[in-house]
Amino acid sequence: MLELKNITKVIGEKIILRNFSLALEQGKSVAVVGPNGAGKSTFFKLAAGLMQQTSGEILLNGEQIKKKSLLLKKKVGYLGHESFLYNALTPIENLTFYGKLYKVKNMEEKITELLRAVGLHYFKDIPIRSFSRGMMQRLAIARVLLAEPEFLLLDEPHTGLDQEAVSLLNQLIKERQNKGVAILLISHDFEQVINVCDQVLILNKGKVVDEKDIDHQAGLMPFKKWYEAAVSRK
Numbered sequence: 593m594l595e596l597k598n599i600t601k602v603i604g605e606k607i608i609l610r611n612f613s614l615a616l617e618q619g620k621s622v623a624v625v626g627p628n629g630a631g632k633s634t635f636f637k638l639a640a641g642l643m644q645q646t647s648g649e650i651l652l653n654g655e656q657i658k659k660k661s662l663l664l665k666k667k668v669g670y671l672g673h674e675s676f677l678y679n680a681l682t683p684i685e686n687l688t689f690y691g692k693l694y695k696v697k698n699m700e701e702k703i704t705e706l707l708r709a710v711g712l713h714y715f716k717d718i719p720i721r722s723f724s725r726g727m728m729q730r731l732a733i734a735r736v737l738l739a740e741p742e743f744l745l746l747d748e749p750h751t752g753l754d755q756e757a758v759s760l761l762n763q764l765i766k767e768r769q770n771k772g773v774a775i776l777l778i779s780h781d782f783e784q785v786i787n788v789c790d791q792v793l794i795l796n797k798g799k800v801v802d803e804k805d806i807d808h809q810a811g812l813m814p815f816k817k818w819y820e821a822a823v824s825r826k
Protein backbone atom coordinates (compact mmCIF):
# COMPACT_ATOMS: atom_id res chain seq x y z
CA MET A 593 0.00 0.00 0.00
CA LEU A 594 1.19 3.52 -0.82
CA GLU A 595 -0.06 6.03 1.73
CA LEU A 596 0.14 9.78 1.77
CA LYS A 597 -0.82 11.17 5.14
CA ASN A 598 -1.73 14.81 5.73
CA ILE A 599 0.62 16.06 3.05
CA THR A 600 1.11 19.79 2.75
CA LYS A 601 3.40 21.31 0.14
CA VAL A 602 4.32 24.95 0.17
CA ILE A 603 6.45 26.53 -2.55
CA GLY A 604 7.49 30.09 -1.87
CA GLU A 605 4.41 31.55 -0.24
CA LYS A 606 1.97 29.40 -2.16
CA ILE A 607 0.23 26.39 -0.64
CA ILE A 608 0.17 23.82 -3.43
CA LEU A 609 -1.29 20.89 -1.44
CA ARG A 610 -3.33 21.26 1.73
CA ASN A 611 -3.45 18.37 4.14
CA PHE A 612 -3.79 15.83 1.35
CA SER A 613 -4.29 12.14 2.21
CA LEU A 614 -4.65 9.07 0.03
CA ALA A 615 -4.21 5.32 0.50
CA LEU A 616 -3.59 3.37 -2.70
CA GLU A 617 -4.09 -0.37 -2.38
CA GLN A 618 -2.68 -3.10 -4.63
CA GLY A 619 -4.77 -3.73 -7.72
CA LYS A 620 -6.72 -0.45 -7.51
CA SER A 621 -6.87 2.13 -10.27
CA VAL A 622 -7.56 5.67 -9.19
CA ALA A 623 -7.82 8.74 -11.39
CA VAL A 624 -6.88 12.21 -10.20
CA VAL A 625 -8.65 14.95 -12.11
CA GLY A 626 -8.88 18.69 -11.59
CA PRO A 627 -8.35 22.09 -13.19
CA ASN A 628 -4.90 23.31 -14.32
CA GLY A 629 -2.76 24.25 -11.36
CA ALA A 630 -4.80 22.18 -8.88
CA GLY A 631 -1.67 20.41 -7.60
CA LYS A 632 -2.02 17.05 -9.38
CA SER A 633 1.52 16.84 -10.79
CA THR A 634 2.99 18.07 -7.52
CA PHE A 635 1.20 15.27 -5.67
CA PHE A 636 2.64 12.68 -8.09
CA LYS A 637 6.17 14.07 -7.77
CA LEU A 638 5.92 13.79 -4.00
CA ALA A 639 4.60 10.25 -4.20
CA ALA A 640 7.38 9.29 -6.63
CA GLY A 641 10.06 10.71 -4.33
CA LEU A 642 11.08 13.48 -6.72
CA MET A 643 10.07 16.24 -4.34
CA GLN A 644 10.00 16.66 -0.57
CA GLN A 645 6.76 17.50 1.21
CA THR A 646 6.66 20.46 3.61
CA SER A 647 4.81 18.37 6.18
CA GLY A 648 3.05 15.01 6.42
CA GLU A 649 4.38 11.53 5.66
CA ILE A 650 4.57 9.03 2.83
CA LEU A 651 4.53 5.32 3.63
CA LEU A 652 5.34 2.48 1.25
CA ASN A 653 4.02 -0.84 2.52
CA GLY A 654 4.09 0.64 6.02
CA GLU A 655 7.62 2.00 5.78
CA GLN A 656 8.27 5.70 5.86
CA ILE A 657 10.04 6.84 2.73
CA LYS A 658 12.22 9.78 1.90
CA LYS A 659 12.94 11.72 -1.25
CA LYS A 660 15.21 9.88 -3.72
CA SER A 661 14.83 6.54 -1.91
CA LEU A 662 15.98 3.78 -4.31
CA LEU A 663 13.32 1.43 -2.96
CA LEU A 664 10.67 3.96 -3.85
CA LYS A 665 12.09 4.44 -7.35
CA LYS A 666 12.02 0.71 -7.96
CA LYS A 667 8.55 0.09 -6.56
CA VAL A 668 6.92 3.22 -7.90
CA GLY A 669 6.97 3.73 -11.65
CA TYR A 670 6.50 7.39 -12.50
CA LEU A 671 5.64 8.67 -15.95
CA GLY A 672 5.75 12.45 -15.87
CA HIS A 673 5.84 15.23 -18.42
CA GLU A 674 9.55 14.65 -18.98
CA SER A 675 10.51 11.39 -20.67
CA PHE A 676 13.83 10.83 -18.81
CA LEU A 677 15.18 9.36 -22.04
CA TYR A 678 18.50 10.04 -23.77
CA ASN A 679 18.25 11.34 -27.33
CA ALA A 680 21.63 10.02 -28.47
CA LEU A 681 20.74 6.47 -27.41
CA THR A 682 18.59 3.87 -29.13
CA PRO A 683 15.50 2.34 -27.45
CA ILE A 684 17.55 -0.73 -26.47
CA GLU A 685 20.34 1.42 -25.02
CA ASN A 686 17.91 3.63 -23.11
CA LEU A 687 16.13 0.65 -21.57
CA THR A 688 19.41 -1.13 -20.82
CA PHE A 689 20.59 1.95 -18.93
CA TYR A 690 17.48 1.91 -16.72
CA GLY A 691 17.48 -1.87 -16.46
CA LYS A 692 20.99 -1.79 -14.97
CA LEU A 693 20.10 1.10 -12.68
CA TYR A 694 17.15 -0.81 -11.22
CA LYS A 695 18.92 -4.18 -11.35
CA VAL A 696 16.20 -5.76 -13.48
CA LYS A 697 16.41 -9.55 -13.76
CA ASN A 698 16.23 -11.17 -17.23
CA MET A 699 16.72 -7.70 -18.60
CA GLU A 700 17.32 -8.48 -22.29
CA GLU A 701 14.26 -10.70 -22.48
CA LYS A 702 12.08 -8.08 -20.77
CA ILE A 703 13.37 -5.28 -23.00
CA THR A 704 12.56 -7.26 -26.16
CA GLU A 705 9.12 -8.11 -24.80
CA LEU A 706 8.36 -4.49 -23.85
CA LEU A 707 9.58 -3.04 -27.15
CA ARG A 708 7.25 -5.44 -28.95
CA ALA A 709 4.41 -4.55 -26.58
CA VAL A 710 4.72 -0.81 -27.23
CA GLY A 711 5.25 -1.32 -30.98
CA LEU A 712 8.84 -0.07 -31.19
CA HIS A 713 10.60 -3.34 -31.97
CA TYR A 714 11.47 -2.35 -35.55
CA PHE A 715 13.05 0.89 -34.33
CA LYS A 716 15.01 -0.63 -31.49
CA ASP A 717 18.47 0.25 -32.85
CA ILE A 718 17.80 3.80 -34.03
CA PRO A 719 18.86 6.77 -31.85
CA ILE A 720 15.62 8.25 -30.57
CA ARG A 721 16.36 11.89 -31.45
CA SER A 722 14.42 11.46 -34.70
CA PHE A 723 11.41 9.86 -32.97
CA SER A 724 7.95 11.45 -33.06
CA ARG A 725 6.28 12.52 -29.80
CA GLY A 726 4.11 9.41 -29.84
CA MET A 727 7.13 7.13 -30.28
CA MET A 728 8.92 8.88 -27.39
CA GLN A 729 5.85 8.38 -25.24
CA ARG A 730 5.71 4.68 -26.15
CA LEU A 731 9.35 4.29 -25.10
CA ALA A 732 8.77 6.29 -21.91
CA ILE A 733 5.96 3.85 -21.07
CA ALA A 734 8.30 0.89 -21.67
CA ARG A 735 10.89 2.52 -19.40
CA VAL A 736 8.36 2.85 -16.59
CA LEU A 737 7.17 -0.75 -16.92
CA LEU A 738 10.68 -2.27 -17.11
CA ALA A 739 11.33 -2.43 -13.37
CA GLU A 740 7.90 -4.06 -12.85
CA PRO A 741 6.78 -1.46 -10.31
CA GLU A 742 4.08 -2.25 -7.76
CA PHE A 743 2.63 1.22 -8.21
CA LEU A 744 2.23 3.07 -11.48
CA LEU A 745 1.88 6.85 -11.39
CA LEU A 746 0.93 8.05 -14.84
CA ASP A 747 0.72 11.81 -15.40
CA GLU A 748 -1.18 12.44 -18.65
CA PRO A 749 0.15 9.24 -20.29
CA HIS A 750 -2.21 9.44 -23.29
CA THR A 751 -0.82 12.79 -24.46
CA GLY A 752 0.66 12.60 -27.96
CA LEU A 753 -0.54 9.06 -28.58
CA ASP A 754 -2.61 8.08 -31.60
CA GLN A 755 -5.78 6.01 -31.18
CA GLU A 756 -3.97 2.69 -31.64
CA ALA A 757 -1.34 3.59 -29.04
CA VAL A 758 -4.04 4.76 -26.61
CA SER A 759 -5.74 1.34 -26.80
CA LEU A 760 -2.38 -0.36 -26.41
CA LEU A 761 -1.49 1.70 -23.36
CA ASN A 762 -4.89 1.05 -21.76
CA GLN A 763 -4.41 -2.67 -22.36
CA LEU A 764 -0.93 -2.59 -20.77
CA ILE A 765 -2.35 -0.72 -17.76
CA LYS A 766 -5.21 -3.21 -17.36
CA GLU A 767 -2.83 -6.18 -17.60
CA ARG A 768 -0.67 -4.72 -14.83
CA GLN A 769 -3.72 -3.98 -12.69
CA ASN A 770 -4.92 -7.57 -13.07
CA LYS A 771 -1.54 -8.69 -11.72
CA GLY A 772 -2.08 -6.55 -8.61
CA VAL A 773 -0.27 -3.37 -9.64
CA ALA A 774 -1.92 -0.19 -8.32
CA ILE A 775 -2.53 2.59 -10.83
CA LEU A 776 -2.79 6.33 -10.29
CA LEU A 777 -3.69 8.30 -13.37
CA ILE A 778 -3.79 12.04 -13.98
CA SER A 779 -5.82 12.90 -17.05
CA HIS A 780 -7.87 15.70 -18.56
CA ASP A 781 -9.33 13.09 -20.92
CA PHE A 782 -12.40 11.83 -19.06
CA GLU A 783 -13.05 9.12 -21.64
CA GLN A 784 -9.72 7.50 -20.74
CA VAL A 785 -10.40 8.01 -17.03
CA ILE A 786 -13.64 6.05 -17.39
CA ASN A 787 -11.90 3.42 -19.56
CA VAL A 788 -8.99 2.81 -17.23
CA CYS A 789 -9.97 3.62 -13.65
CA ASP A 790 -12.34 2.32 -10.99
CA GLN A 791 -12.24 5.30 -8.68
CA VAL A 792 -11.73 9.02 -9.18
CA LEU A 793 -10.93 11.96 -7.00
CA ILE A 794 -11.13 15.64 -7.86
CA LEU A 795 -8.33 17.88 -6.72
CA ASN A 796 -9.01 21.61 -6.69
CA LYS A 797 -6.74 24.27 -5.22
CA GLY A 798 -4.66 21.64 -3.47
CA LYS A 799 -7.58 19.87 -1.79
CA VAL A 800 -9.70 16.82 -2.56
CA VAL A 801 -13.16 18.28 -3.19
CA ASP A 802 -14.98 15.07 -4.14
CA GLU A 803 -14.39 11.38 -4.93
CA LYS A 804 -16.40 8.40 -6.11
CA ASP A 805 -16.39 4.95 -7.70
CA ILE A 806 -16.65 5.15 -11.48
CA ASP A 807 -19.81 3.83 -13.08
CA HIS A 808 -18.48 2.41 -16.36
CA GLN A 809 -21.98 1.97 -17.79
CA ALA A 810 -23.14 5.55 -17.19
CA GLY A 811 -20.88 7.15 -19.83
CA LEU A 812 -19.30 10.56 -20.16
CA MET A 813 -22.13 13.05 -19.55
CA PRO A 814 -22.94 12.22 -15.90
CA PHE A 815 -19.21 12.17 -15.18
CA LYS A 816 -18.74 15.64 -16.68
CA LYS A 817 -21.72 17.01 -14.74
CA TRP A 818 -20.42 15.59 -11.48
CA TYR A 819 -17.00 17.13 -12.17
CA GLU A 820 -18.34 20.57 -13.13
CA ALA A 821 -20.55 20.69 -10.04
CA ALA A 822 -17.65 19.75 -7.73
CA VAL A 823 -15.15 22.28 -9.11
CA SER A 824 -17.66 25.14 -9.14
CA ARG A 825 -18.69 24.55 -5.52
CA LYS A 826 -17.32 27.16 -3.12
Ligand SMILES: Nc1ncnc2c1ncn2[C@@H]1O[C@H](COP(=O)(O)OP(=O)(O)OP(=O)(O)O)[C@@H](O)[C@H]1O
Pocket residue numbers: 603604608626627628629630631632633634635
Ligand atom coordinates in the same frame (compact mmCIF):
# COMPACT_ATOMS: atom_id res chain seq x y z
N1 LIG B 1 8.55 24.52 -8.76
C1 LIG B 1 7.50 25.35 -8.62
N2 LIG B 1 7.67 26.61 -8.23
C2 LIG B 1 6.62 27.45 -8.08
N3 LIG B 1 5.35 27.08 -8.27
C3 LIG B 1 5.11 25.84 -8.66
C4 LIG B 1 6.17 24.89 -8.84
N4 LIG B 1 5.62 23.70 -9.21
C5 LIG B 1 4.30 23.92 -9.25
N5 LIG B 1 3.98 25.18 -8.93
C6 LIG B 1 2.64 25.75 -8.85
O1 LIG B 1 1.87 24.85 -8.11
C7 LIG B 1 0.55 24.80 -8.61
C8 LIG B 1 0.17 23.37 -8.90
O2 LIG B 1 0.94 22.89 -10.00
P1 LIG B 1 0.76 21.41 -10.56
O3 LIG B 1 1.65 21.30 -11.77
O4 LIG B 1 0.95 20.43 -9.48
O5 LIG B 1 -0.75 21.44 -11.01
P2 LIG B 1 -1.55 20.44 -11.94
O6 LIG B 1 -2.85 20.20 -11.28
O7 LIG B 1 -0.73 19.26 -12.27
O8 LIG B 1 -1.78 21.32 -13.24
P3 LIG B 1 -1.86 20.87 -14.81
O9 LIG B 1 -3.17 20.19 -14.98
O10 LIG B 1 -1.80 22.19 -15.51
O11 LIG B 1 -0.68 20.01 -15.10
C9 LIG B 1 0.50 25.71 -9.82
O12 LIG B 1 -0.05 26.95 -9.44
C10 LIG B 1 1.95 25.86 -10.20
O13 LIG B 1 2.18 27.10 -10.81
